[in-house]
Amino acid sequence: MSSDTSTALSLTYAEAAALGLREAMSADPTVVALGEDLGRGGVFGQYRGLQTEFGRDRIIDTPISESNIMGAAVGMALAGLRPVVEMRVIDFALCAMDELINQAAKNRFMFGGQGRVPLVARMPIGIWSASAAQHSQSLESWFAHIPGLVVVAPATAQDNYSLLKASLACGDPVVYMEHKELWPNASTVDTNEIAVLGAAKTLQHGSDLTIVTWSRGVGLTLAALNDTQLAGASVEVIDLRSLWPWDQRAVFESCSRTGRLLVVHEAVQVAGFGAEVAASAAEAVGCRVARLGAPRIPVGYASVLEQESRLSPEKIARAARALLTAK
Amino acid sequence: MSSDTSTALSLTYAEAAALGLREAMSADPTVVALGEDLGRGGVFGQYRGLQTEFGRDRIIDTPISESNIMGAAVGMALAGLRPVVEMRVIDFALCAMDELINQAAKNRFMFGGQGRVPLVARMPIGIWSASAAQHSQSLESWFAHIPGLVVVAPATAQDNYSLLKASLACGDPVVYMEHKELWPNASTVDTNEIAVLGAAKTLQHGSDLTIVTWSRGVGLTLAALNDTQLAGASVEVIDLRSLWPWDQRAVFESCSRTGRLLVVHEAVQVAGFGAEVAASAAEAVGCRVARLGAPRIPVGYASVLEQESRLSPEKIARAARALLTAK
Amino acid sequence: MESVGSTSRLLNLYSEMRRIRAFEDAAEEASKGGVAAWGLAASDKPALVRGPLHLSTGQEAVAVGVCANLERADLLTSTHRGHGHTLAKGADVTRMMCELFGRSTGFNKGKGGSMHIADFSVGMLGANGVVAAGIPIATGAAHALKIRKLPNIVACFFGDGGANRGPFLEGLNWAQVYQLPVLFVCEDNRISATTPTAPMTAGDGVSARAAALGIASIKVDGNDVAAVDQAACGLVKEIRAGGGPRLLHAITYRFKGHVSVDPGTYRDAAEVAAAKLRDPLLISSAALRERGVTDKEIAQIDHDAAEEIAAALRDAANAPWPLVTEAYEDIMNTGAGVWK
Amino acid sequence: MESVGSTSRLLNLYSEMRRIRAFEDAAEEASKGGVAAWGLAASDKPALVRGPLHLSTGQEAVAVGVCANLERADLLTSTHRGHGHTLAKGADVTRMMCELFGRSTGFNKGKGGSMHIADFSVGMLGANGVVAAGIPIATGAAHALKIRKLPNIVACFFGDGGANRGPFLEGLNWAQVYQLPVLFVCEDNRISATTPTAPMTAGDGVSARAAALGIASIKVDGNDVAAVDQAACGLVKEIRAGGGPRLLHAITYRFKGHVSVDPGTYRDAAEVAAAKLRDPLLISSAALRERGVTDKEIAQIDHDAAEEIAAALRDAANAPWPLVTEAYEDIMNTGAGVWK
Numbered sequence A, B: 001m002s003s004d005t006s007t008a009l010s011l012t013y014a015e016a017a018a019l020g021l022r023e024a025m026s027a028d029p030t031v032v033a034l035g036e037d038l039g040r041g042g043v044f045g046q047y048r049g050l051q052t053e054f055g056r057d058r059i060i061d062t063p064i065s066e067s068n069i070m071g072a073a074v075g076m077a078l079a080g081l082r083p084v085v086e087m088r089v090i091d092f093a094l095c096a097m098d099e100l101i102n103q104a105a106k107n108r109f110m111f112g113g114q115g116r117v118p119l120v121a122r123m124p125i126g127i128w129s130a131s132a133a134q135h136s137q138s139l140e141s142w143f144a145h146i147p148g149l150v151v152v153a154p155a156t157a158q159d160n161y162s163l164l165k166a167s168l169a170c171g172d173p174v175v176y177m178e179h180k181e182l183w184p185n186a187s188t189v190d191t192n193e194i195a196v197l198g199a200a201k202t203l204q205h206g207s208d209l210t211i212v213t214w215s216r217g218v219g220l221t222l223a224a225l226n227d228t229q230l231a232g233a234s235v236e237v238i239d240l241r242s243l244w245p246w247d248q249r250a251v252f253e254s255c256s257r258t259g260r261l262l263v264v265h266e267a268v269q270v271a272g273f274g275a276e277v278a279a280s281a282a283e284a285v286g287c288r289v290a291r292l293g294a295p296r297i298p299v300g301y302a303s304v305l306e307q308e309s310r311l312s313p314e315k316i317a318r319a320a321r322a323l324l325t326a327k
Numbered sequence C, D: 001m002e003s004v005g006s007t008s009r010l011l012n013l014y015s016e017m018r019r020i021r022a023f024e025d026a027a028e029e030a031s032k033g034g035v036a037a038w039g040l041a042a043s044d045k046p047a048l049v050r051g052p053l054h055l056s057t058g059q060e061a062v063a064v065g066v067c068a069n070l071e072r073a074d075l076l077t078s079t080h081r082g083h084g085h086t087l088a089k090g091a092d093v094t095r096m097m098c099e100l101f102g103r104s105t106g107f108n109k110g111k112g113g114s115m116h117i118a119d120f121s122v123g124m125l126g127a128n129g130v131v132a133a134g135i136p137i138a139t140g141a142a143h144a145l146k147i148r149k150l151p152n153i154v155a156c157f158f159g160d161g162g163a164n165r166g167p168f169l170e171g172l173n174w175a176q177v178y179q180l181p182v183l184f185v186c187e188d189n190r191i192s193a194t195t196p197t198a199p200m201t202a203g204d205g206v207s208a209r210a211a212a213l214g215i216a217s218i219k220v221d222g223n224d225v226a227a228v229d230q231a232a233c234g235l236v237k238e239i240r241a242g243g244g245p246r247l248l249h250a251i252t253y254r255f256k257g258h259v260s261v262d263p264g265t266y267r268d269a270a271e272v273a274a275a276k277l278r279d280p281l282l283i284s285s286a287a288l289r290e291r292g293v294t295d296k297e298i299a300q301i302d303h304d305a306a307e308e309i310a311a312a313l314r315d316a317a318n319a320p321w322p323l324v325t326e327a328y329e330d331i332m333n334t335g336a337g338v339w340k
């Protein structure tokens, strides 16, 4: 599924995903995509042009039937296809939880390995454009908790290309979480870069503090490094990229050098995936840990309220500074 | 909603819940219950006799329509009732996630406090009787992660009486998680005991190690204290009872005395609620932490497989010993 | 209100539709700018109304014709496209506009915005960001009314696209099983976001589906407010008499894109132009003129509506923002703020 | 198989039903003991078959009559009550019994048990612990067959109670919209666990609901295997000819409780007794006798079935347990075992 020619293209996060899917569909006739409004390119343009290229049989416009979209994908996978499921925003995927958790995730085990469910369920996450409480969630920790699910959260156009292809190739159900605020972000994509699920990327090396983050948190964390609060601090930044499997080796190695771990994510902090990373590091390495996530409040509509649920470079820098100066 | 006469009764966990609900229904005509097979007493006898006493209008047999059961409960709550929702086992509640998360949990906030959703959603959890992967989950960490939800997990008949009444009185949506293996457990219930949501119970005092647990983990942890591996160790055991709110004060106070925290739960360890407790203690107290939960595998049918997902006194004692002797 | 079919009633219906149209037009204008989406680039003009704004422009007759038959104590559940329902149910225009502007004086204190517009004080239990999610809530509210032996009913609006979601079946079955006082109203604009609904929908539509559940329905021209009013009047009477649920299938057309920033280019321009000839305001004003209402009287109504909305816009623009601390309120009595 | 209505075919159908009955009786017996539930105390005899065991005793004619019309490469999704479907689709009795006994030689390596019984090698894609959850899966499998231009079809079994869940609507709508090769089979035993289905179900039942979606159906006496066979034969032909989905509504009766440990005391004893007079095995053997099949021939079939099941029981009891390490296999290629 890798392309023949080496190319470095400038693509947005949305375009990179479309390209990755397009290449996978060209290479493998069993790859299909289904969801609402895909024919018009998807809500965020991430399917633009694909129905024209591959036809209505493979880029499938569906009724508003989230349960059946996900359930049908399970049946398709069992009957020889590799479906990409579009849930539009993760909040609507809540209408398909039985199908994802009870039917997709457990299938391979429950039936003793008789079948496989190679589906990629795309569930855009995150706060975007004053969309309020029912269109702003980030529920990655839910899926990390479920045996049988792979959980992926790309932060860049490159990763949205490479990780989508890796997810399509992996053969087990993948919850693929694109962040809605990243769609327009453009950067260089090397189509020869192959991603490995479970391998983090260390974006910046440092010796005083390790910051582990993913998705929208990555860009904000890198921006935080310029904050005056962090002047003089040597910070290592790790983009986790996939939350299950997650790169324990890279994280533990880093924290045992720095002695301090801050986990940063946009999701609600309480029982967020940061708790898993922090608890694991505390257990395995015994380093100091801290988390920065959203308070346990629904996302509000007015900017001043929404802001309380958002990450910012300033908040990240403050949390990092607090950890650096602790005790 | 407290009873007039002081009584100490011997009741099973199921009977205690039935009594608590019966008293609440007698005291408050707006309390109703809805779910499948309630007229015949519920799958586990936890509604036995109630339809005869209160009639079909208040103990409501429903179609197999989990989405509508939960969604109707939201509408009932908004229109002046205090519904108890029976989901039978938590696995089926996955068919009602939009209704619980998007509709119930966020309602009060999203509408600026115009309404309240005082519903109690009962979702029996846990491994029981070779029920395999689709009837054995414990998903408490999911709900702890969701702003707007209260999360309760009683471990004893007393608590199933007192916490159910407290949940009915609380006025916000409560995810109420009874453990299926506890139904027949009988103990003394004092009907004058009033439970406060968010208050843990310290069941045993100790100075070497704090074990925090809940639900089925409580009895198994107490049993583990007799294991030879723990001979000579002074262990403090805390039953958390409610996971949101959770008693941070009691837990932090205990770990700062003992310097070691083990969190024990039946749910999958990865991104389980133990991660939240352990990470919080590591952050706030800086004590050594460890977790014992299930491996990230679906629950298998054959005993030998199911056993791998179960807690046991021996496993708990081993984890406690490992933490006591660490570094 | 005056008796169905009377001129004074029709004047009221027209006037209510005009208020909604004026509200939608103003909200649309105020939403310009903001983020890139639907093929449009972000503008640098900051939007006064932010976030997804689903306009009911062109569909006013359904909301108005149905709500004319509701009492204040009757309840209503809505969709993502809920402005018309909210105003028609009697909500205050200014508090509504304040909510869209994200101000603390809005119905939801700025916490919900357009997609969660609600006025519980007039029985409007909320717009909803999830398609068809209002249906189960409506059945539960009606169930409560029945259990509490109250004389009121619930109106439950949903879209043609929503009829393909499971809760449609579960909710209608439920309402009929318990013989609940609900009027289901399908606002059939024949489109679901950017996708025509018909090719995604098997069978003969919502009325046939309701009939299969034993629920009687009426199909009506949803752009003719008099026709909607009359049909709703009959169905509401039957429901109030204890007849159980009913369904109103109203055929209408969405003049605008799916959300305010969507230019709707996926639709045939000729189709849109033809549909606009059947603007419910044109149909209604023509009917009024036939009954002898003068152009001047109509112009006065239009003028009053414009004034009312202009005042609401001014008030909303000057209203205070929520305090940061309010982000931690109205969640639960235990929990955030205390516990975090 | 032989042509529909022929005596040799009816003999095969009878024989298949007899095997299923023998299997169910044996499984029931093997499940005795175990935990307290349904008003019964726990017995001290350890159960050989553990966990929820939903018997299809009395409903064999539906599974057999439908599956007689399926090819091996056709697919099937089932319910929690799936033993009959699995055997009728051609699964091996011994591997099935091994699965119920939780042995590593079972179809699912002991990981699933009765509620997840499956034999993918004959196209049986699994029983399901969640009511109606097989419906969307069946539509997806049929969708794949269509996209892959394979000539096969999918049979989708569900219960009368399942028709009140949302996926019933979503799945049937989907199948009709995409004109998929699915035969929906409603096994209507008129009960849902301990609750009669009728008072929980609005309208005229599944056929009416299917008709509202444009899906043609046949209602049939589900205890008469010849009638089921004939009806299924016609519907399957139409489906294979590209006619889109069809529905078979089979009226039957559940002889046993909801699960094996449920004595079913909530049902009227007279009702159960009357129903047993219409045992599908009685109806079928009477029909065979009318065609001149001798008692001896029938007794031989009964005997063979009993022998086959007895052998399966012996093999299952002696089969090996799964290894502990297998708890960590068949989950995902990355993940547990590697990743803890």
Ligand SMILES: Cc1ncc(C[n+]2csc(CCOP(=O)(O)OP(=O)(O)O)c2C)c(N)n1
Pocket (backbone or CB within 6 Å): A036, A064, A066, A088, A092, A095, C079, C080, C081, C129, C130, C131, C158, C159, C160, C161, C162, C163, C187, C189, C190, C191, C192, C193, C197, C254
């Ligand atoms: C469960 C769910 N799926 C998808 C969406 C995205 N969405 C919002 S409105 C809409 C179209 C709804 O069509 P219809 O019900 O006909 O209402 P209309 O917009 O035409 O008023 C879609 C798909 C959603 N909000 N909820």
Ligand SMILES: Cc1ncc(C[n+]2csc(CCOP(=O)(O)OP(=O)(O)O)c2C)c(N)n1
Pocket (backbone or CB within 6 Å): B036, B064, B066, B088, B092, B095, D079, D080, D081, D129, D130, D131, D158, D159, D160, D161, D162, D163, D187, D189, D190, D191, D192, D193, D197, D254
């Ligand atoms: C979504 C869901 N809700 C509830 C249950 C519990 N349950 C198992 S079988 C059953 C009754 C199903 O009735 P029906 O569909 O008629 O099938 P039958 O048992 O009669 O074969 C119920 C309620 C379940 N398994 N899944």
Ligand SMILES: [Mg+2]
Pocket (backbone or CB within 6 Å): C159, C160, C161, C187, C188, C189, C190, C191, C192, C193, C197
């Ligand atoms: Mg529409």
Ligand SMILES: [Mg+2]
Pocket (backbone or CB within 6 Å): D159, D160, D161, D187, D188, D189, D190, D191, D192, D193, D197
């Ligand atoms: Mg049944």
